[in-house]
Amino acid sequence: MSAxxxxxxxxxxxxxxxxxxxxxxxxxxxxxxxxxGTVHALLGENGAGKSTLVKCIMGFYHADxxxxxxxxxxxxxxxxxxxxxxxxxxxxxxxxxxxSMTVLENLVMARADVPAVIDWRAERARLNRFLDxxxxxxxxxxxxxxxxxxxxxxxxxxxQLYLDARFLILDEPTxxxxxxxxxxxxxxxxxxxxxxxxTILIITHKFREVLAYADVVTVLRRGRLAGGGAxxxxxxxxxxxxxxxxxxxxxxTERTMSGTGPGAVRLAITDLAVADxxxxxxxxxxxxxxxxxxxxxxAGVSGNGQSELVEVLAGQxxxxxxxxxxxxxxxxxxxxxTQRHHLALLPEEPLRNACVGRMSVADNMAFRQFDRxxxxxxxxxxxxxxxxxxxxxxxxxxxxxxxxDTPIASLSGGNVQRAVLGRELGGIVxxxxxxxxxxxxxxxxxxxxxxxxxxxxxxxxxxxxxxxxLDELLELSDRILVMSEGHIVHETPIASADRTxxxxxxxxx
Amino acid sequence: MSDVALAANLGLWTVPIxxxxxxxxxxxxxxxxxxxxLVTEKSGRINxxxxxxxxxxxxxxxxxxxxxGSPWLxxxxxxxxxxxxxxxHAGICSLPRVNDxxxxxxxxxxxxxxxxxxxxxLVQPKAPTLPALPLGWWSDIPQIRAALEVNGLFVIGLxxxxxxxxxxxNTRWGMIVRMVGDSAEAARALGYSPLRVRLAATCxxxxxxxxGGSFLSLYYPGSWNEGLSSxxxxxxxxLVIFARWNPVGCFLASLLFGGAVxxxxxxxxxxxxxxxxxxxAAPYILTLVILIxxxxxxxxxxxxxxxxxxxx
Numbered sequence: 001m002s003a004x005x006x007x008x009x010x011x012x013x014x015x016x017x018x019x020x021x022x023x024x025x026x027x028x029x030x031x032x033x034x035x036x037g038t039v040h041a042l043l044g045e046n047g048a049g050k051s052t053l054v055k056c057i058m059g060f061y062h063a064d065x066x067x068x069x070x071x072x073x074x075x076x077x078x079x080x081x082x083x084x085x086x087x088x089x090x091x092x093x094x095x096x097x098x099x100s101m102t103v104l105e106n107l108v109m110a111r112a113d114v115p116a117v118i119d120w121r122a123e124r125a126r127l128n129r130f131l132d133x134x135x136x137x138x139x140x141x142x143x144x145x146x147x148x149x150x151x152x153x154x155x156x157x158x159x160q161l162y163l164d165a166r167f168l169i170l171d172e173p174t175x176x177x178x179x180x181x182x183x184x185x186x187x188x189x190x191x192x193x194x195x196x197x198x199t200i201l202i203i204t205h206k207f208r209e210v211l212a213y214a215d216v217v218t219v220l221r222r223g224r225l226a227g228g229g230a231x232x233x234x235x236x237x238x239x240x241x242x243x244x245x246x247x248x249x250x251x252x253t254e255r256t257m258s259g260t261g262p263g264a265v266r267l268a269i270t271d272l273a274v275a276d277x278x279x280x281x282x283x284x285x286x287x288x289x290x291x292x293x294x295x296x297x298x299a300g301v302s303g304n305g306q307s308e309l310v311e312v313l314a315g316q317x318x319x320x321x322x323x324x325x326x327x328x329x330x331x332x333x334x335x336x337x338t339q340r341h342h343l344a345l346l347p348e349e350p351l352r353n354a355c356v357g358r359m360s361v362a363d364n365m366a367f368r369q370f371d372r373x374x375x376x377x378x379x380x381x382x383x384x385x386x387x388x389x390x391x392x393x394x395x396x397x398x399x400x401x402x403x404x405d406t407p408i409a410s411l412s413g414g415n416v417q418r419a420v421l422g423r424e425l426g427g428i429v430x431x432x433x434x435x436x437x438x439x440x441x442x443x444x445x446x447x448x449x450x451x452x453x454x455x456x457x458x459x460x461x462x463x464x465x466x467x468x469x470l471d472e473l474l475e476l477s478d479r480i481l482v483m484s485e486g487h488i489v490h491e492t493p494i495a496s497a498d499r500t501x502x503x504x505x506x507x508x509x
Numbered sequence: 510m511s512d513v514a515l516a517a518n519l520g521l522w523t524v525p526i527x528x529x530x531x532x533x534x535x536x537x538x539x540x541x542x543x544x545x546x547l548v549t550e551k552s553g554r555i556n557x558x559x560x561x562x563x564x565x566x567x568x569x570x571x572x573x574x575x576x577x578g579s580p581w582l583x584x585x586x587x588x589x590x591x592x593x594x595x596x597x598h599a600g601i602c603s604l605p606r607v608n609d610x611x612x613x614x615x616x617x618x619x620x621x622x623x624x625x626x627x628x629x630x631l632v633q634p635k636a637p638t639l640p641a642l643p644l645g646w647w648s649d650i651p652q653i654r655a656a657l658e659v660n661g662l663f664v665i666g667l668x669x670x671x672x673x674x675x676x677x678x679n680t681r682w683g684m685i686v687r688m689v690g691d692s693a694e695a696a697r698a699l700g701y702s703p704l705r706v707r708l709a710a711t712c713x714x715x716x717x718x719x720x721g722g723s724f725l726s727l728y729y730p731g732s733w734n735e736g737l738s739s740x741x742x743x744x745x746x747x748l749v750i751f752a753r754w755n756p757v758g759c760f761l762a763s764l765l766f767g768g769a770v771x772x773x774x775x776x777x778x779x780x781x782x783x784x785x786x787x788x789x790a791a792p793y794i795l796t797l798v799i800l801i802x803x804x805x806x807x808x809x810x811x812x813x814x815x816x817x818x819x820x821x
Contacts, residue, residue, distance in 0.1 A: 081700035096698040099815060101684075109688060110699055291583045451630045 002271045009199040010071055010087055010167040012057070017066030019052050026052040027063070028223045032169075034216075036071075036079070039193050039200040041206075041214035041231070045243055046413075049223040050203045052170050058083045060091050070167075084112060089165030094115050095174045099145035101278040103138050103155050110159045130162055135188055145340060149301055150181030150507075158191065161198075168425040170202045174209060176302050179470065179503035186213045205243075207236045221245050230274030244443045255295070255478065256458050262282070266431050266462035274308040274324035282308040284486035285322070289432070289463075295453070295463040297477030299470055305486035306466045307348070311466075313343050314353070326431060344424035344461075346417075346434040354420045357409030361401050362390035364408045365423045365430045397422035398448070414445030421449060425456055432456050435466040449477060484508045523652060524775045530656025530733075531771020532764050534729050538563065539763035540666040540722040542745035543752065544673060545717025547759055550749055551677065552710035553690035553703070554602060559611025559718040560742030561620015562594045566722025568628040571733040574723075575636035583636065584662070584723045591719020592712045593612055593622060599711035603704045609818060617743070631733045639728045660728050662720065667760070674756040686710055690814035703816075718742060744796070751799055753812045763808030771797045 012034045019027040025121070035042045044050045055180045056063040059077035067074050070086055077083045083090075085320045097106045108123045124140065131137050133508040138147070138155045146402075147155065153173060160168055167464065168394045174182035190213050192198045204210060210217050210231060213440035217408025218228035228316050266334040267290040276282035283305040311317035312324065324331045326341045336342070353422065355364045367385045369375050374385050388405040401411055408416060415436065434453060438446040454476060457463050467473050473480055480497050482505040484491035490505035492498070542559055549556050556562075574583030582627035598616055602609045642664065645657030677683035684708055689696045693703040721741070724735045748766065752758030774789035781788075 045614065079700060080698060092698065096692070096695040098688050098695045100691045101687070114679050114684070118679055118684070118727065120679070327655075505763050 008166060009193065009196055011036040011199065012088070012167055012201075013069040013072075014053070014057065015069065015169045016487070017053065017056055017063045019056055019061060019063050027056070029066070029072070030220065032218055032224050034199055034201055034500070035191055036199050037196045038215040039190055039202060039213055041210040041217040042201060042220065043205065043210060043217055043239060044220035044226075045205065045221075047442070048220040048243075050220055051171070052223075053169065053220070054090065054201070054203065055143050055171070057088065081112065084165070085480075086162055087164060087168070089160030089163055089167070090169040091160060091171065091173060092154070092372070093175060097144040097152060097155060097159070100143060101146070102141050104140040106144060106155065107159050107162050108139075110163055112163070131158070131407045132415075134158065134161065135191065146369075149176040149303070150178065150185065150211040153177060153181070153185055157185070159458040164243060166197070167199045170200065172203055172205075174204070174206065176468070178301055180497060180507055182209070185262060187276075195419050209241060210239070211236070217244075219243055234328060246470055254277075255476075256453055262294040263460065265289045266292050266327055267464060270323050270325070271348075272309070272312065272321045272324065274312055274317060275320050276308055281320075282486055283312075283319075286483070286486070286488055287322075288463050288481060288488060290462040292430075293457060293460050294478040295465055295476055297455050297473035297480045298464065298466040298483050299473050299480055299502055300458075300468070300483035302468050304483050305504075306435070306468075306483055309483075310466055312432060312435050314347055316353070327423045339372075342427045342428045342430040344456075346424055346430045346432070346437045347435040348439060351409060351413075351416050355408050355416060358407050360405045361399070361408050361411070361419055362387045362392070362404035365390045365393055365419060365426075368423055369427075377503040391471075393419075393422035393426050396426070397452075414441045417441060417445065417449060421452055425452060429456050429459070429461045431463050432463045433466075434463065436468060438472065451461050470499065470506075472488060474499070482506055516740035518755075521779065522716070524772075525780050526652050526656045527778060528768045528771045530652075530658070531725070531775060532768035533659055534767070535659060535770045536763040536767030537663045537724050537728070538741045539745045539748060540760060541721030541724070541750045541768055542549055542635050542718045543759040543763055544589075544666065544669060544756060545714035545721075546746050546749045547752070547754060547756060548673070548686060549707075549714035550711045550718075550817060551754060551814055552686045552707045553693060553814050554609050554707050554711060555613065555746070555817060556595070556597050556616075557610060557743065557746055558585075558594065558596050558611075558616025558620060559667070559714065559746060560738065560740065561617040561624075561727070562591050562622040562715050562718040563620075563722035563742035563777060564738050565590050565594060565620045566719030567720070567726040567731060567737050568624040568631065568722075570634075570658055570723025571631055571726035573627070574638075574727055575631065575634050576793075578637060580639045580727050582728055584639070584720055587719040587723035588716040589719070591715035591717070591722070593715070594719070595715020596714040597707065599704075599708040601708045602711075603708070604804055621738075625735050628733055628735070635732070636727065637705070638731045639724070641728075642765050647662070662724050662728065670756045670760040677756070687814075689814050693816050705765075747796060747800070750813075754814065755812070766792050767797070 014030065014032040016029045016031055017027055018029050030049065030053060042050050052061065055061045055069060058080050059079045068077060069075065075086060077086065104124060104127065106120065107127060124239050127140065136154055138151055138158060144152060144155065173185065177185065187211060188202050189198065193200050202214065214231050216228065217231055217234065217239065219226040219239060221243060248333055270287050272283055272286045273281060275281035286309060288296065300304055308317060310332065312319050326337070326343060331337050345354070352356055353483050354367065363386065364373055366389065368387065370381060375382060394401060396403060397418045399422060400415050408419060411419065438449050453463060453465065465473065465476060472495060479493050480502065482502055484506060485508060488501060489508065542563060546556060546559055563595065567588040570583040570587030573586030574580045577583065589681050598612055601607055601612045637771045639661055640656045641660045643654065643657050646655035648654055677687060687699055689701060689703045689706040696703055744766070748759060748762045769792040772791050773785060777785055777786055
């Protein structure tokens with residue numbers, strides 16, 4: 001195939017593109033010019049229109065207005081196949097490789113002209129010839145489900161290049177990678193752009209990546225073009241200002257040291273082992289302690305046992321071995337135990353793990369307390385008390401909801417998280433377990449929720465914070481542990497925390 | 510008289526011989542329904558309506574053979590009716606927020622009801638039955654001859670099993686079906702339409718179930734009546750899960766199940782009548798035991814297509 005396709009980077013221009021979803025304007029006359037052989041960053045918060053824009057380019061959506069030009073010619077892209085024919089490829093945030101199939105099977109099936117009967121030996125030879133021309137390789141016979149996130153990302157990129165993509169869109173490519181993997185992959189694609197082989201459009205919200213790898217940046221805010229320019233010409237503060245506009249951002253509460261430092265051990269986990277949904281060991285002998293008044297951060301690439309660890313603490317999954325001791329008593333995740341020890345929980349994907357979507361905000365906020373006085377009077381619940389308590393929490397935690405009776409699923413992600421935060425932190429808290437508490441939220445919500453977590457710590461709560469975002473952990477934690485393949489492989493107090501050492505531990509080295 | 514004498518001569522050997530013969534005979538509908546359902550489930554959808562398709566296939570296959578005089582035309586008609594019912598299932602499931610299991614149960618009742626209604630005039634007549642291959646010609650013993658009287662559909666199923674296994678990993682169509690069943694998102698990103706692939710896969714499942722049904726009315730027992738199916742369609746759906754979505758597994762599971770069904774009558778033939786009802790329940794007990802042994806409350810079933818609603 002490479003014999004016929006002209007090798008070389010494409011340039012793309014989007015002219016005054018608009019897209020409406022009902023009453024919502026997702027994209028409002030956005031123009032964008034990506035020169036060939038450059039790395040162009042598309043920066044913006046969640047909901048700023050970045051995804052809508054690239055989905056219009058890829059043909060997933062059809063823009064209401066505006067043109068797309070490839071190498072100066074106006075083209076019509078009706079679906080992703082059209083885009084692929086033009087040489088435009090995209091690596092999605094959620095990988096689009098079939099998990100049960102091998103890399104070889106995935107790459108061959110991605111071709112536009114898969115033969116009716118597949119000659120695997122010939123395909124393998126052809127793919128090997130292609131891989132010989134690439135700066136990196138991936139094992140062909142491993143099922144994709146068995147690849148690490150960085151390897152999957154490489155396989156995705158190889159897939160696009162195998163399809164002769166000459167314009168590559170990367171959607172938040174580093175969100176599941178260790179810092180080293182992210183550097184390696186971005187370095188590789190940057191090298192290919194510099195060699196004139198590819199043009200890269202990278203969607204991100206990380207300034208570090210923009211500064212290190214992009215040539216040009218375009219910032220979107222609320223569906224509009226907010227600004228942009230050459231990367232050297234803009235400071236981080238300027239980019240941040242373009243991204244968030246006039247929104248007020250709460251300052252992060254300082255971690256204040258009480259005179260004595262961290263207090264008594266509130267949460268002690270010893271030799272904990274947990275199996276995942278497939279019955280494979282996910283947590284293998286984890287021991288850790290969290291003291292009153294400290295935030296212990298757990299870093300790690302997603303899928304290294306952190307979710308299973310949190311699920312055990314939440315009572316959602318049984319442990320196969322080991323003990324969890326809370327305030328000196330064995331803890332099994334029962335409701336009575338969480339109430340007695342004032343254990344609060346902010347699980348990831350709160351709508352799924354901590355809420356009943358179709359029940360009202362008020363009911364969801366009462367889940368921890370509804371069966372006790374004053375919410376319950378004997379057999380009967382008092383809706384008046386439930387609603388009054390919810391109103392109080394809604395004000396205190398600034399939950400934007402039309403009313404306490406609105407189904408919680410209709411709230412935005414940030415407001416669902418605030419509602420759960422209010423429920424969990426509204427009363428006395430001795431222990432707080434939080435998992436990726438700000439995933440997918442905008443600046444204002446992130447700052448708000450971080451402030452609440454630090455405030456709980458300053459009031460003396462023992463906090464276990466699990467996050468895939470290393471910057472978040474470095475900002476909030478008193479101590480950082482790194483989890484890799486179910487083990488704690490690294491531990492450091494925040495004062496001596498080193499990004500490189502943590503990254504290396506995340507990768508299992 | 511001579512049969513009884515021979516049975517006595519063979520002694521307890523009668524039981525395994527009868528079980529083998531019975532297994533081949535009884536397993537045929539299971540094999541067809543489960544191979545078809547395997548393809549449907551590989552595409553990420555489950556069709557519980559195959560019980561209804563099976564009964565419709567039995568009725569229409571019988572009607573086709575009776576009207577045309579050719580049993581094979583009956584089989585073809587049964588398959589076409591199965592395709593129509595499969596398309597109905599897939600069509601309804603293509604609508605947003607429709608659950609495939611609920612649609613399946615509705616179509617199971619619809620198919621059986623419709624077959625009973627349309628099949629009323631078919632209870633009396635006699636239709637030509639499917640031919641059998643006398644693979645026991647080398648033996649003088651009538652039991653062995655009877656046991657190895659292998660029907661043509663079984664042979665087709667036997668050939669289809671490795672063919673399907675090969676096709677699922679070596680043809681474009683097989684790979685697309687697996688892709689859609691394991692990650693609809695990935696398939697969509699490559700420009701394949703999961704709904705259309707599932708429509709085709711469900712139609713194939715319907716065709717196979719219809720053919721499996723025609724076996725009941727055209728070979729064994731070989732007539733049409735309302736008590737023809739004793740849940741073969743729904744059992745075959747369970748066999749697919751038990752066979753871990755592997756065609757060879759489906760073949761072996763069907764044989765095992767067929768053998769278990771044949772065990773009761775075989776034992777009665779040699780005079781073991783105590784607990785006859787219990788032996789007749791053997792296949793169901795076997796299913797329960799195997800499903801309990803191979804399941805776990807803690808983890809998903811290995812090998813399950815990722816998009817399948819029952820295993821998510």
